[in-house]
Amino acid sequence: MKTNVAKIDPANMDQAALREAAELVEGGALVAFPTETVYGIACRADSNALARLTELKGRTAEKHFTLHIGEKNAVDEYVPAIGVKARKLIQNSWPGPLTIVFELDGPAQEQLRGKFERDVFESLYKQDSIGIRCPDHPVAAALLQQTSTPVVAPSANLAGEAPAVNALQVLAQLSGRIEMVLDAGPSKFGTSSTVVKIGKKGLQMLRRGVYSQEQVEKFSHLTFLFVCTGNTCRSPMAEGVFRKYLAEKLQCHVDGLSQVGYKIHSAGTIGSSGFPATGEAVAACAAKGIDISAHRNEGLSEELIEESDFIYAMEQVHLRRILALEPEAAGKCMLLTPNKGIPDPMGHSQEAYNRCLNIIEKGVKKRIGELVV
Numbered sequence: 001m002k003t004n005v006a007k008i009d010p011a012n013m014d015q016a017a018l019r020e021a022a023e024l025v026e027g028g029a030l031v032a033f034p035t036e037t038v039y040g041i042a043c044r045a046d047s048n049a050l051a052r053l054t055e056l057k058g059r060t061a062e063k064h065f066t067l068h069i070g071e072k073n074a075v076d077e078y079v080p081a082i083g084v085k086a087r088k089l090i091q092n093s094w095p096g097p098l099t100i101v102f103e104l105d106g107p108a109q110e111q112l113r114g115k116f117e118r119d120v121f122e123s124l125y126k127q128d129s130i131g132i133r134c135p136d137h138p139v140a141a142a143l144l145q146q147t148s149t150p151v152v153a154p155s156a157n158l159a160g161e162a163p164a165v166n167a168l169q170v171l172a173q174l175s176g177r178i179e180m181v182l183d184a185g186p187s188k189f190g191t192s193s194t195v196v197k198i199g200k201k202g203l204q205m206l207r208r209g210v211y212s213q214e215q216v217e218k219f220s221h222l223t224f225l226f227v228c229t230g231n232t233c234r235s236p237m238a239e240g241v242f243r244k245y246l247a248e249k250l251q252c253h254v255d256g257l258s259q260v261g262y263k264i265h266s267a268g269t270i271g272s273s274g275f276p277a278t279g280e281a282v283a284a285c286a287a288k289g290i291d292i293s294a295h296r297n298e299g300l301s302e303e304l305i306e307e308s309d310f311i312y313a314m315e316q317v318h319l320r321r322i323l324a325l326e327p328e329a330a331g332k333c334m335l336l337t338p339n340k341g342i343p344d345p346m347g348h349s350q351e352a353y354n355r356c357l358n359i360i361e362k363g364v365k366k367r368i369g370e371l372v373v
Contacts, residue, residue, distance in 0.1 A: 022146040035135035038163035040153035058159030065152035070144030092219040095136035097210035103199025225308035231268030231297035271299035315341035337363035
């Protein structure tokens, strides 16, 4: 077999060469192509093509191959319910040198089993999971977008050899054994992608590559912000209640939320800082096993708004203040209790605080119920 080499300029791509490469992959052939990490071997995700790829790579049939997608939104075709941390990770790292292994529960697998042909499903989904990467290279993206079948793409090298980082290295190992190489020059990083797994146990580093564990964890951190007027009554109570129920949902200790990548804050629109929560707010929370005695109020700021992923306001006036400071936050801020505000108990009886907390607790339960984690 002769391996065809097509030189391709990422800034002015040869569409004919890309179409030829896509058609070869769709027909079951193997095509080497550039990514920002190393060169990969594009292969159609079905048993016949994968058997040839497995033999070429010298891998066992049980070892996973990673699905490659041409744009990050395509992940929704393969993972039906993406958790909020995984969504944040995708938003911050794709396209880029990160492979994400998604855990899938039984209902999700059954949904996907009905969506894909059996051969494709069994090729992509193994051990209740699927690994997906969205490379940050224009040639890779164009090839994957033009290929009508799901494509896996391990590194372009033989077992025991270093992954190829340019077309010459691909040919040195694979010439005559694959149909085509798209030569777009050397890969940017010259090292493999980082691989993480995300699921019930949170984020697990499986292989360090371009990104460190610290970088990946930062990509996936989620911040929740609760806003009221003075940050001494409603929002600190909401913060405390949210911590309790989020920890229960994640099956972790309240003090461990930050360790698994969740930050919860509260702030007030009047801008004061350093004051504790009112005694009545502390007492109301304590009656539900929630300790907010260490709380000190903080003023709402543009920085807090920008770094938050979900912002819950107590009343419309707070929403207006948030959007006045940061108009682009409209898509991530909302009332804690939809369609109505939560009255301010400041200056009222302990019973009023208790009633307020019950309203807050109901709203928090609903909001946490909406979160896919």
